[in-house]
Amino acid sequence: MNLYQMTLEDLEKYFESIGEKKFKALQVYEWLYQKKKTDVDEFTNLKKELREKLKEDFSFKRPEIIKREIDKDVQKFLFLLEDGEKIEAVLMEHNYGLSVCVSSQVGCNMGCAFCESGRLKKVRNLKVHEMVLQVLTIEELLEREIHSVVIMGIGEPLDNYDNVMQFIKIINHPKGLAIGARHITLSTCGIIPKIKELSHLGIQINLAISLHAPNDELRSKLMPINKAYPLKELMSTLKEYIALTHRRVTMEYILLQGVNDGESHAHELATLLRGMNAYVNLIPYNETNHLEFKKSSKERIDRFFNVLKQEKINVTIRREFGSKISAACGQLRSKEV
Ligand code: SAH
Secondary structure: OEHHHOOHHHHHHHHHHOOOOOHHHHHHHHHHHHOOOOOHHHOOOOOHHHHHHHHHHOEOOOOEEEEEEEEOOEEEEEEEOOOOOEEEEEEEEEOOEEEEEOOOEEOOOOOOOOOOHHHOOOOEEOOHHHHHHHHHHHHHHHOOOEEEEEEOOOOOHHHHHHHHHHHHHHHHOOOOOOOOHHHEEEEEOOOHHHHHHHHOOOOOOEEEEEOOOOOHHHHHHHOOHHHHOOHHHHHHHHHHHHHHHOOOEEEEEEEEOOOOOOHHHHHHHHHHHOOOOEEEEEEEOOOOOOOOOOEOOHHHHHHHHHHHHHOOOOEEEOOOOOOOOOOOOOHHHHHHO
16 A cells, blocks of 8 residues: 555554554654655654554555656646556646646546547556645645645546545645645536535535537537536536535636637527536637647637626636647647557
8 A cells, every 4th residue: 555545544543453543643644745754764753663664564656757847837747657657747837826737547538529638548547646646746846835736637537536535635634735625626527426426525626517518419529428428417417516515616618619619609608507606717729739629719719708708607718828838638648658
């Protein structure tokens, strides 16, 4: 077992199971996540035998950063995992602080037509520590606190549900990385049963839905998942989610020139979302080398935005990051594989 996959409660159980006091768990957590020590021998308030025991019982292996690209306020990291697989994480500098976009799987099986990650099928789920260490390693490297985490990198987080939930617990814990739930965003293509599960957990994270089309015909063409979980069911699940959690949901909508960015699409989207506690985040498409989709022109983006405004739908346009360094989902990894 890797030490970084343990919640505080898991560690408390571990210490009890070996006849130690459970407060030792908190001490270890402080070394790992607050003092950011990577060598157990520096955990000076644990006696030598206990340090040796930890070394015997846990692995401390970390994904290794093998490539780092920097472009002003965005940085991209390529990580090498223990089994030779590679994943990426992106760091963005906002005026409110730093945010890290983490990957949740090696590759992705959702097969969205416009997305680079899906070109490379899922190889496996990421383990808990492989997600925790994307955030922790970047924080250590920068020696600056991470303000927010978005689970929007490679992979479908709700297709790796248990590990992602454990990851969220660890980074959210006040004695762990202490990233507030409201500063954690999970983005999904819309796996309905898991959204339902999430709505009963009572956590305050932000939920973002990759919507990208206002009707089933178009959405099924762009996102095969829509055939299994069509819009009507998705919308009613989200309404239930909002009622249970009292949280607003974000609708992500990539604008693809001539595909989903017409005025009629904007009106249709407004009708779909009318009366719902949701807001639309319009995403200028990050063009990739391999796919035929084009980014909508500035005029079309503005027109789409204005229609939604007139329709009284809450809408923002996502700031563009890192098109120079291929920061779009999966682009760095796909260059390497
Ligand atoms: N599987 C999850 C999370 C990963 S994708 C999901 O579907 O939400 C994160 C977001 O990036 C999604 O909204 C996805 O549709 C979007 N995305 C994928 N490729 C993109 C590109 N080339 N440019 C802009 N956004 C992209």
